[in-house]
Amino acid sequence: xxxxxxxxxxxxxxxxxxxxxxxxxxxxxxxxxxxxxxxxxxxxxxxxxxxxxxxxxxxxxxxxxxxxxxxxxxxxxxxxxxxxxxxxxxxxxxxxxxxxxxxxxxxxxxxxxxxxxxxxxxxxxxxxxxxxxxxxxxxxxxxxxxxxxxxxxxxxxxxxxxxxxxxxxxxxxxxxxxxxxxxxxxxxxxxxxxxxxxxxxxxxxxxxxxxxxxxxxxxxxxxxxxxxxxxxxxxxxxxxxxxxxxxxxxxxxxxxxxxxxxxxxxxxxxxxxxxxxxxxxxxxxxxxxxxxxxxxxxxxxxxxxxxxxxxxxxxxxxxxxxxxxxxxxxxxxxxxxxxxxxxxxxxxxxxxxxxxxxxxxxxxxxxxxxxxxxxxxxxxxxxxxxxxxxxxxxxxxxxxxxxxxxxxxxxxxxxxxxxxxxxxxxxxxxxxxxxxxxxxxxxxxxxxxxxxxxxxxxxxxxxxxxxxxxxxxxxxxxxxxxxxxxxxxxxxxxxxxxxxxxxxxxxxxxxxxxxxxxxxxxxxxxxxxxxxxxxxxxxxxxxxxxxxxxxxxxxxxxxxxxxxxxxxxxxxxxxxxxxxxxxxxxxxxxxxxxxxxxxxxxxxxxxxxxxxxxxxxxxxxxxxxxxxxxxxx
Amino acid sequence: xxxxxxxxxxxxxxxxxxxxxxxxxxxxxxxxxxxxxxxxxxxxxxxxxxxxxxxxxxxxxxxxxxxxxxxxxxxxxxxxxxxxxxxxxxxxxxxxxxxxxxxxxxxxxxxxxxxxxxxxxxxxxxxxxxxxxxxxxxxxxxxxxxxxxxxxxxxxxxxxxxxxxxxxxxxxxxxxxxxxxxxxxxxxxxxxxxxxxxxxxxxxxxxxxxxxxxxxxxxxxxxxxxxxxxxxxxxxxxxxxx
Ligand SMILES: Nc1ncnc2c1ncn2[C@@H]1O[C@H](COP(=O)(O)OP(=O)(O)OP(=O)(O)O)[C@@H](O)[C@H]1O
Ligand SMILES: [Mg+2]
Numbered sequence: 001x002x003x004x005x006x007x008x009x010x011x012x013x014x015x016x017x018x019x020x021x022x023x024x025x026x027x028x029x030x031x032x033x034x035x036x037x038x039x040x041x042x043x044x045x046x047x048x049x050x051x052x053x054x055x056x057x058x059x060x061x062x063x064x065x066x067x068x069x070x071x072x073x074x075x076x077x078x079x080x081x082x083x084x085x086x087x088x089x090x091x092x093x094x095x096x097x098x099x100x101x102x103x104x105x106x107x108x109x110x111x112x113x114x115x116x117x118x119x120x121x122x123x124x125x126x127x128x129x130x131x132x133x134x135x136x137x138x139x140x141x142x143x144x145x146x147x148x149x150x151x152x153x154x155x156x157x158x159x160x161x162x163x164x165x166x167x168x169x170x171x172x173x174x175x176x177x178x179x180x181x182x183x184x185x186x187x188x189x190x191x192x193x194x195x196x197x198x199x200x201x202x203x204x205x206x207x208x209x210x211x212x213x214x215x216x217x218x219x220x221x222x223x224x225x226x227x228x229x230x231x232x233x234x235x236x237x238x239x240x241x242x243x244x245x246x247x248x249x250x251x252x253x254x255x256x257x258x259x260x261x262x263x264x265x266x267x268x269x270x271x272x273x274x275x276x277x278x279x280x281x282x283x284x285x286x287x288x289x290x291x292x293x294x295x296x297x298x299x300x301x302x303x304x305x306x307x308x309x310x311x312x313x314x315x316x317x318x319x320x321x322x323x324x325x326x327x328x329x330x331x332x333x334x335x336x337x338x339x340x341x342x343x344x345x346x347x348x349x350x351x352x353x354x355x356x357x358x359x360x361x362x363x364x365x366x367x368x369x370x371x372x373x374x375x376x377x378x379x380x381x382x383x384x385x386x387x388x389x390x391x392x393x394x395x396x397x398x399x400x401x402x403x404x405x406x407x408x409x410x411x412x413x414x415x416x417x418x419x420x421x422x423x424x425x426x427x428x429x430x431x432x433x434x435x436x437x438x439x440x441x442x443x444x445x446x447x448x449x450x451x452x453x454x455x456x457x458x459x460x461x462x463x464x465x466x467x468x469x470x471x472x473x474x475x476x477x478x479x480x481x482x483x484x485x486x487x488x489x490x491x492x493x494x495x496x497x498x499x500x501x502x503x504x505x506x507x508x509x510x511x512x513x514x515x516x517x518x519x520x521x522x523x524x525x526x527x528x529x530x531x532x533x534x535x536x537x538x539x540x541x542x543x544x545x546x547x548x549x550x551x552x553x554x555x556x557x558x559x560x561x562x563x564x565x566x567x568x569x570x571x572x573x574x575x576x577x578x579x580x581x582x583x584x585x586x587x588x589x590x591x592x593x594x595x596x597x598x599x600x601x602x603x604x605x606x607x608x609x610x611x612x613x614x615x616x617x618x619x620x621x622x623x624x625x626x627x628x629x630x631x632x633x
Numbered sequence: 634x635x636x637x638x639x640x641x642x643x644x645x646x647x648x649x650x651x652x653x654x655x656x657x658x659x660x661x662x663x664x665x666x667x668x669x670x671x672x673x674x675x676x677x678x679x680x681x682x683x684x685x686x687x688x689x690x691x692x693x694x695x696x697x698x699x700x701x702x703x704x705x706x707x708x709x710x711x712x713x714x715x716x717x718x719x720x721x722x723x724x725x726x727x728x729x730x731x732x733x734x735x736x737x738x739x740x741x742x743x744x745x746x747x748x749x750x751x752x753x754x755x756x757x758x759x760x761x762x763x764x765x766x767x768x769x770x771x772x773x774x775x776x777x778x779x780x781x782x783x784x785x786x787x788x789x790x791x792x793x794x795x796x797x798x799x800x801x802x803x804x805x806x807x808x809x810x811x812x813x814x815x816x817x818x819x820x821x822x823x824x825x826x827x828x829x830x831x832x833x834x835x836x837x838x839x840x841x842x843x844x845x846x847x848x849x850x851x852x853x854x855x856x857x858x859x860x861x862x863x864x865x866x867x868x869x870x871x872x873x874x875x
Binding site for chain 2: 169172176181182183185187189190192193194293
């Protein structure tokens with residue numbers, strides 16, 4: 001390895017760090033002030049790129065000058081900034097007070113909507129942007145050529161950092177942002193209209209995301225996958241740097257990109273794992289990130305208050321559930337192949353969703369990456385039966401939950417050390433890392449295409465028989481998990497959810513309990529993943545994608561997060577609707593996004609929760625919960 | 634004692650709760666223009682909650698708050714603040730990442746309503762709080778407790794309030810600083826600012842206030858001049874830790 005190579009590598013690292021910082025700074029500023037982790041930040045980035053590949057070439061027709069190129073870039077960023085303002089006015093303003101889980105979901109709803117809108121406007125084909133006039137050449141450095149545009153990017157990051165620091169320290173708006181980052185309630189009590197402050201902040205944040213996207217066009221064609229690929233990186237940067245800290249984001253972007261630039265020389269395949277290790281270490285040593293501050297008690301919850309109705313089944317309810325189960329089990333007898341397929345999928349997803357609600361509803365552990373354990377189970381099973389071992393399905397169904405549990409044990413070890421939004425981000429980051437490994441490790445996992453030929457053993461090969469295999473395994477596992485809700489273990493988790501400090505104080509080892517719950521849920525999800533892979537006959541990375549995690553969340557949300565059995569109802573409804581409508585429309589994601597937002601805004605208790613409330617109002621069912629007095633107003 | 638004049642702030646039957654725990658059960662307090670009134674009571678009696686409920690920081694679930702003739706019940710804190718009601722929290726809630734100057738900047742706003750009065754300037758504030766003048770550029774995290782207490786009051790005054798809610802200004806401060814606090818309250822009064830302060834320290838309260846309320850378990854139990862309160866052993870023993 002000669003010196004010139006090292007230098008070039010370092011310069012590339014700096015250029016990428018710079019670009020990443022521009023984007024992440026916006027995310028961290030918005031979080032600092034609004035306390036909302038904005039998934040749609042990735043969408044703003046993508047929109048910035050699409051705007052730029054539209055606006056910049058148009059401008060360059062008039063004159064191929066660097067000036068017009070940058071005018072176009074800034075204009076694109078401005079447009080995106082305005083979209084940020086619209087998002088604040090239309091959506092965020094309504095959700096500042098709702099639990100964090102709902103905020104995350106609502107902004108993810110925006111991601112889905114933007115994806116379909118972008119597809120509609122710009123189409124599915126990548127759009128290559130123009131190169132920057134005057135910066136198309138290479139610069140000679142120690143005998144190697146380095147692109148001039150990359151050199152330019154190296155200076156953009158520090159320039160943006162400088163400008164942001166100037167705004168933050170020398171303008172009233174910036175001072176207010178910094179004050180609000182620390183204690184926004186007090187800022188309000190001093191007479192500052194937070195609404196204006198938040199709107200301004202969203203403009204700045206979206207502008208920076210759009211700028212980051214627009215600056216990418218000479219290096220990267222605008223494409224429809226940009227949003228989710230950048231958001232994970234931006235999350236990692238803000239988490240490592242400390243959420244809300246602009247200098248922290250700068251340092252973190254530098255560290256990560258340098259680690260990648262040089263890690264690739266030493267361990268070409270595992271730079272991702274390095275980044276993941278770095279994040280895990282930082283968070284264990286400094287849970288608030290490098291330059292972050294512990295969150296001031298914002299008086300706001302991650303979750304709505306936990307499971308409201310824990311009573312055991314009444315006789316009628318038990319009969320209803322038995323009836324439903326019996327009806328389900330009769331599907332292969334009366335239904336066609338299609339219904340059998342949907343029935344299998346519902347049971348599989350019900351298991352995954354149920355295990356997720358053990359974490360969320362019961363444990364207060366908001367996992368945004370449950371697909372990781374589902375996917376690990378699916379891949380473990382799929383690779384076992386198709387790989388050199390050619391193991392039978394039976395073995396795979398034993399190994400998959402173990403694999404899911406082990407992955408959950410590894411990731412969970414770090415995850416349960418955090419709380420609130422940091423915890424949610426870490427679950428998401430781990431899931432994305434798992435996704436990336438399956439996506440990139442082509443030789444083993446088949447990459448994007450996955451692996452086919454994942455079939456059940458011969459005796460279970462018919463759909464009907466396999467249906468009963470799935471039914472036996474998923475229903476017994478669900479019953480076992482449900483039993484956990486009522487054991488001392490389940491009570492302890494709820495105690496820890498309601499007040500971790502208090503539970504700690506009375507001698508409960510909160511972390512270990514949460515860790516165990518995480519492992520159990522991961523194992524159950526792993527089993528679900530394996531069952532799913534055999535029903536599809538293949539594995540592929542979509543099983544680990546963010547969308548899959550969000551689907552699981554939607555299932556429990558549809559059913560009702562504050563109920564025990566709601567996730568099952570939610571899965572049945574959500575999956576049937578999805579399976580029915582998705583083939584009919586090109587705008588499935590759009591509608592899903594709108595539904596997520598609608599649920600968050602109008603219907604946060606889900607179906608079963610709504611039924612419970614209804615019965616409460618009719619004077620039956622569970623004892624009415626005293627309403628928090630403040631809500632009456 | 635100044636002659637009673639127009640009412641600037643009034644609560645009637647003010648009730649408030651934290652989640653399921655009802656804390657205030659109908660608090661009636663009146664503050665007249667230019668007056669300093671103490672709200673006395675033991676730890677946990679509901680003093681801070683009363684002030685927060687007036688300010689809209691804790692939602693009222695009963696009763697009304699009237700400021701300068703407007704019913705402000707249920708308003709957002711920033712709107713109440715802009716009408717001219719200042720709030721100084723018990724925990725100070727200084728922006729520790731910001732400098733002293735920047736903290737004052739956050740509080741700066743024009744006076745609402747009747748102009749004419751000279752607005753608070755840094756110079757006038759520094760005349761009352763000379764220590765602050767010397768540490769304008771210092772980060773607030775590097776200030777002593779007493780200095781932070783002065784900053785939190787100065788920050789509120791930057792908003793040119795007509796009345797100020799002052800939550801336990803003397804709490805946890807050294808005696809000389811307590812004296813400076815008393816001077817600051819009297820300086821506000823001299824500017825015509827009405828002050829409603831919560832206090833446990835009867836000496837401090839009687840040094841600065843005209844009247845006093847005693848609150849216990851979220852309801853007013855006594856109302857009178859501070860002199861009368863000092864003479865009333867029964868009330869003091871029942872509701873104030875002596
Ligand atoms: N954020 C909160 N959540 C729940 N309960 C609270 C909260 N703040 C105060 N309380 C309760 O409300 C009651 C009144 O509290 P408050 O702070 O108003 O008392 P106080 O008179 O100001 O006491 P102190 O002299 O200690 O400041 C107390 O019982 C307290 O435990
Ligand atoms: Mg108090």
